[in-house]
Amino acid sequence: MTLCILILEDEPEVRHALERDLQPFADRFQLESAESYADAWDVVEEIVQSEDELALVLSDHRLPDRDGVDFLISLSEDDRVSDAKKILVTGQAYLDDTVRAVNKAHLDYYVAKPWEAGELCEVVRELLTDYVLENGVDPLHYMRDLDEERILEVWR
8 A cells, every 4th residue: 555645736837846846755655646627536546446545635726627626625525535635735716715625625734836845845744644643554664754753652
C-alpha cells in the first residue's frame, strides 16, 4: 500500500511548479497530477483500484469543467477517500467559495497563489502527519517526511 498525493491544477506551469515544490515527498509518497475534475476522478479510481490510499489533495479552484471546490466536496462524500486531507490552492476564490469548501468539503488548509515553497512543504508535512496518525498508517516508511516529534509522542 502506498500513500498518494493528488495535484489538481489545469494550468501546466502552475501544476509543474506544485510538482517541483512537492518533489521532496516523491521518494515515499506517490505524486499524481490531474488537469480537470474528470481527470482527477480517473486518478482517484486508479488509486482505489490499486488498493493505495489517497492521503492528500491539493486542488485549484477554477477548472475548465467544474470547480475544484466541487471536487473536494465530492471527495468528502465518497467513503473510499473521504479521509484524504484537502488543500485549496488558488488565487481566485471568493469568500463564499472558501466558506463552502470549509463547511462542505472539510477543507484542511487554504494556500493563496503565489505560495512560498517552504511554507507549502511544511503544511503538506503537517497534513500528511495528521493523515497517518488519524488513519492508523504505520509511519515507519514515511518518517522522513512527517513531523517526527508528533509521531514519536503517539508511538511512545
